[in-house]
Amino acid sequence: MGVCLCKDKTSDSGRDESVDASDVSTDGVRVCHKHSLSETVDRLIRETLDIIGKVVDNEPEPPASMMQLYDITERPSGWLQLVKSLIYVVPLEHPMGPNVITLLLDDSPLPTKESVLRIADMIPQFSHAKGSLRRNRNFCVILGCLAEKLAGPSSISILLDNTMNYLLGNLTEGTNPEIMLFSLIALEKFAQTSENKATIKHSLRLLQKNPLLMLEKHVNSKEFVMRQVGFCARWCLDNYFTLETRQYAYETVDLSAVNVMLNTKDVSEYLKISPDGLEARCDACSFESVRCTFQVHTGCWYYEVTIITPGVMQIGWATKESKFLSREGYGIGDDPHSMAFDGCRQLIWYNAQSIPHDFPTWQAGSILGCLLDLDNQEIVFSLDGVESKVFKQVFSSVKEGFFAAASFMSFQQCRFNFGATPFRFPPKKRSEVKNFNDFAQLSPHDKIVLPRHLFMDQLRRLSVKEDSCSLCVDEKATVQIEPCKHRGFCAKCVTQLQYCPMCRGEILDTIHETSSEGA
Numbered sequence: 001m002g003v004c005l006c007k008d009k010t011s012d013s014g015r016d017e018s019v020d021a022s023d024v025s026t027d028g029v030r031v032c033h034k035h036s037l038s039e040t041v042d043r044l045i046r047e048t049l050d051i052i053g054k055v056v057d058n059e060p061e062p063p064a065s066m067m068q069l070y071d072i073t074e075r076p077s078g079w080l081q082l083v084k085s086l087i088y089v090v091p092l093e094h095p096m097g098p099n100v101i102t103l104l105l106d107d108s109p110l111p112t113k114e115s116v117l118r119i120a121d122m123i124p125q126f127s128h129a130k131g132s133l134r135r136n137r138n139f140c141v142i143l144g145c146l147a148e149k150l151a152g153p154s155s156i157s158i159l160l161d162n163t164m165n166y167l168l169g170n171l172t173e174g175t176n177p178e179i180m181l182f183s184l185i186a187l188e189k190f191a192q193t194s195e196n197k198a199t200i201k202h203s204l205r206l207l208q209k210n211p212l213l214m215l216e217k218h219v220n221s222k223e224f225v226m227r228q229v230g231f232c233a234r235w236c237l238d239n240y241f242t243l244e245t246r247q248y249a250y251e252t253v254d255l256s257a258v259n260v261m262l263n264t265k266d267v268s269e270y271l272k273i274s275p276d277g278l279e280a281r282c283d284a285c286s287f288e289s290v291r292c293t294f295q296v297h298t299g300c301w302y303y304e305v306t307i308i309t310p311g312v313m314q315i316g317w318a319t320k321e322s323k324f325l326s327r328e329g330y331g332i333g334d335d336p337h338s339m340a341f342d343g344c345r346q347l348i349w350y351n352a353q354s355i356p357h358d359f360p361t362w363q364a365g366s367i368l369g370c371l372l373d374l375d376n377q378e379i380v381f382s383l384d385g386v387e388s389k390v391f392k393q394v395f396s397s398v399k400e401g402f403f404a405a406a407s408f409m410s411f412q413q414c415r416f417n418f419g420a421t422p423f424r425f426p427p428k429k430r431s432e433v434k435n436f437n438d439f440a441q442l443s444p445h446d447k448i449v450l451p452r453h454l455f456m457d458q459l460r461r462l463s464v465k466e467d468s469c470s471l472c473v474d475e476k477a478t479v480q481i482e483p484c485k486h487r488g489f490c491a492k493c494v495t496q497l498q499y500c501p502m503c504r505g506e507i508l509d510t511i512h513e514t515s516s517e518g519a
Helices: 036-052 064-072 076-089 097-107 113-121 133-150 152-158 161-169 177-190 194-206 211-216 224-239 452-461
Strands: 024-026 029-031 262-267 271-273 279-282 288-292 300-307 313-319 338-342 347-350 353-356 367-373 378-383 402-408 412-417 479-482 487-489 509-512
Touching: 036 064, 036 076, 036 097, 064 076, 064 097, 076 097, 076 113, 076 133, 097 133, 113 133, 113 152, 133 152, 133 161, 133 177, 152 194, 161 177, 161 194, 177 194, 177 211, 177 224, 211 224, 224 279, 262 271, 271 288, 279 402, 300 402, 313 367, 313 378, 313 412, 338 402, 402 412
Parallel strands: none
Antiparallel strands: 024 029, 262 288, 271 279, 279 412, 288 402, 300 367, 300 412, 313 338, 313 402, 338 347, 347 353, 367 378, 479 487, 479 509
16 A cells, blocks of 8 residues: 655755655555655665664675665666755764765666766755755765766766866865865766866866865864865875876875884775875775784784774784775674774674674774784773773684784774874883884885875886786786686785686685696
């Protein structure tokens, strides 16, 4: 039977609700009134927001709300309503709000060309001088997500003059930092299509002053959203919108006191690492991970992390055997070789199993302490100086060879202190606690964090041997994957794989070939 879900509009009554919902069915209930689709989608988004921070299974069944939204968005009217509802419903204060927008759009079917053009037509409603902060922030997140999801001609069709003027206008002084941040991320994702990149660079040249140069100065701001703005502006200038008059950031940073960094050669594909190698950020829809450059085998070690964004990150300790399966959502703490602290969902992670902890949710500015006592086989985490209980689970699988490590959901960022500067909350109950920076060494060459396009150019210029591993292009390829029998991988890289990179078939076994068999 038909059920009417209409009710009086709230303060968001200015929305365009004129969509035909008469043929949309959700969970067996036919929605038949003009405003019912809006109310249904709003409710399902709120349900997703409520449950998303409580998902503690790495391979959960999608929440019922997400499954219903997927059914609704199979029709153009449903997809457009999802976009409109995301703009109005997702609150600023929810730490996973932008993640939920990205998740729901990424999980929905590809929109039609007409639907994409309808989104571009909405731009005049969202000039930075109009509307609420929440609506503008959410709309910028949506633009960035669509730019990445669609790419190619569809992405180009969204970046019309009004879109460009809107995003660049959001980078001017006086705009709220949240809107600035997600406008920058949207421009970066549009620039992943080469034609868009050229268009954006041309538009920036036409401006009297390049706003990215001004925003880059906030990279060390004590105001944490502006700090993110500075990080993203610098990343854009180094990787997408380069200027002949500007040096790359890696050429200007002082690394004389830095002996340990996040390892740019041991990182999943889309994680952004700062030029000093101590700050990391993820703006991809995958779960990106990284280890540091220094491995420890004995003794008691400690490092700290400044939390810049309060969302989902898993930060702790990992070995070389830990796998980075970013697309599958596996990171630090999701295998037997690592353990991690999650201050957003208030969990400790080990072997993809979650252990609740009693700490409050972390906030921007919180200091996470990570202590590893290899002699006594103990791990202790602390938040703003308050220590957790002792954890020993990981030592049942591995006894030594740990790295500092972390994994990041979308739009998350933090900064590591391996001892180059004094710790805020050094451990007081243990003697002879060591920091990485006092014992590690890096050559000047190993300290260089190249912009991604320069790194790729460097790789292309290398003389690669025919028998080199197709992944790291360093070690010799000696492994054949079973059952698909694809070759071309070294023994080190193949341990990081769950599926064959060539055919995406599951890896059930590997065969180490002898030199006489060839690779």
